[in-house]
Amino acid sequence: MLEINTPLINTQWLEDHLGNESLVLLDSSVEPVVPGFNSVNRDGNFAAIPGARRFDYDQVVCRPNSSLPHMLPTKELFQDEVRKLGVNKEATIIVYDDVGLYASPRAWWMFRAMGHQQVAVLNGGLPKWLKEERDVVDEYSNPELGDFEADLDDKFFCDFEIVLKALYEPNCQVLDARSAARFKGIDPEPRPGVRAGHMPNAKNLPFTDLLAGGELRSVQELNEIFTGLTTKNRKVITTCGSGITACILTLAANVAGYKNLAVYDGSWAEWGLPGKLPVTVD
Template structure:
């Protein structure tokens, strides 16, 4: 039996916590379900059929910078504020975000809120699968929404671009942690996007995001998180940069780091979708 994590409204909360606070007037819930291409699942369609009462749908592909060639990159501040206003999410609200996998795309929204200077946001540990398994209420009703203002203060230290990551890889002054599956990290499995090279950023360490999760999709306790990073040779004395395929599961690493009290971490937004497309950037293959 796994030891349950302590509820923290700024990182991770349990289904029990959410059930107890479900009728709080300042609570806002997001369903941020997103699935990899080829999974034959549609997050918005599933939301329309059933979601946690009061939940709004957060589309990470639309609340993004659509001018970018990379998928679901960070949206301009003005767009983020506009979308939050339209969904009735503003200053003073406690936000809880979940997804249909358990703990997958919700962490990306948690990180995006943190990037925008919002701290009162937590991921629902175990997500929709755990909520349903416990027999908790679901609905297809849409919430009544009233515009609310959100004050945004972008925290630039939480995101890294390709130039910054290339410099960090060259100097070795950061630990770069890759959340992709081991066979993609080593270059033994092809990348899902056509024309993309296989391998990893030189010097990076591989912590597949699944190694941070329990069998039921909840996050491991602090000891389990530290053990996963230790097993991969991650030097937590250095500032961390998280990365993955397209900046989604990297946020699970960021959330795990935050859970163990490591706050000097940033996320490479372009991740391998960007790095793997540039022939002039070095790549490594095989185990780290």
């Protein structure tokens, strides 16, 4: 069995292990909505890393009939859909996306939430792979049914009630991955009817601050960033617009050595709706 002990792997490691029978490669791309971030698979272009399978958590591996985007599904739905992708319970899973480092961290966190430890993110994703002129194919792999087993741990994703309490607890820190202008209520939210601003006592850490050239910053740089916002003995809950870029913060915190982590699944798509949840502006 191929084992990994890091949440982040590089392109050379992946190329060296592509032929390993335990390896499962999943394209978890989601079309970016953040200005300045673009998919390389657009305008009629398509490429996949050899052996990749399509893990679509935006439309398929998500809670059906939800008013909120790509919410975490039940463990039964997750298990069924992942088995269709040929994923086995002993698999070593590598997730990537076609932006660089954008949608893949959420896929990583979903598998972690479902009890799978052997999963990592490809740093730099498909853009870096293409830039290095490594081999690609023009279609996804279509494997036989797998035997993946999901075992949901509720601590990985949390709801608004948990977040509301955490905002006023000294041993917790909520970090918001949206841009500073959205956090401060200067820029309007992209979703119609959603209030501008942020949660009281939350701190702003734009996910872009954690990236350099489409890759995650060094461990030293990440530690310097997080040290200015929280401590490793506090629980860190991340949030964003809809639960995607919050997972970039969670990945970065994990790489930097933070262990007590959770993602607010509904994020601002839920919190910002008209209602009684508190919103403030700077």
